[in-house]
Amino acid sequence: MLSCHDVSKLLSESADRELPLWTRINMRMHLILCRACAQGEKQLSSLRELLRKHEKAPMCLSEETKAKMKKTLQ
């Protein structure tokens, strides 16, 4: 039986490469039974989606900085 620590490692690894089928089945069984780990999985994927939306962040360069950049590009 996998522990939460094992599952945490595997969840991280599964975001970066495919795990063997049997490992995935074991991990899924744990995730069905363990609410904390299931939350953790959901949150990591929300975080990924969020990071990919960084172009929607409301931060902008100041007009002053932009003017300086325009000058150097001339």
Added chain:
Amino acid sequence: MTVKSNPPHLPSDPSTWVDQYSDRLYRYALLKMHDPSRAEDMVQEALLAALNSRKNFNGQSPELNWMLGILNHKIIDYFRQAHREHPAEDIIADLQDDKSYFNKKGMWMKGPVPWKSDPSEAASQQEFWKVLHECLQALPERASQAFLLREVDDYSFAEICQELNISNSNYWVIMHRTRLQLRQCLEGNWFALPKKGAN
């Protein structure tokens, strides 16, 4: 009136680049560098590099992606220079040990709790990005860099190991600890707090 447009394989007029692209490039640089003035410098450098190499632009991808690629390489070079004498073991030692989140049986000491605010709403909130930058800044620089190359730029783990000169076995430890630490930091400083100023 006829609008003169460039053939698709030529870059647009560089005098329009700042207005067209600089904010978009800045958001990307800020995510990676966490520091506004360093991020501005990177954008400036990337725009200049784009200007000097615009003959190489082949129009196979949109101009913005071409510039983001140049910016990404500038940022990778920056960190590579900054850390060329630091072994990857330092990254692991500077991250919170993954064992510390679990008890002896491997169960959570304080596991993930349901989040009170919707992650999809956070993207448009400046306050959220400030918290995220602080959480990323609390990580070793190369750990946050590896994490962002994976999650934002979709680099494969093999590419990241090569770019950052870390071994495969170090990679898995770094990523696991980084995800644990970042998740906990965001939960404690944003998502588990009472819902933030609902616009």
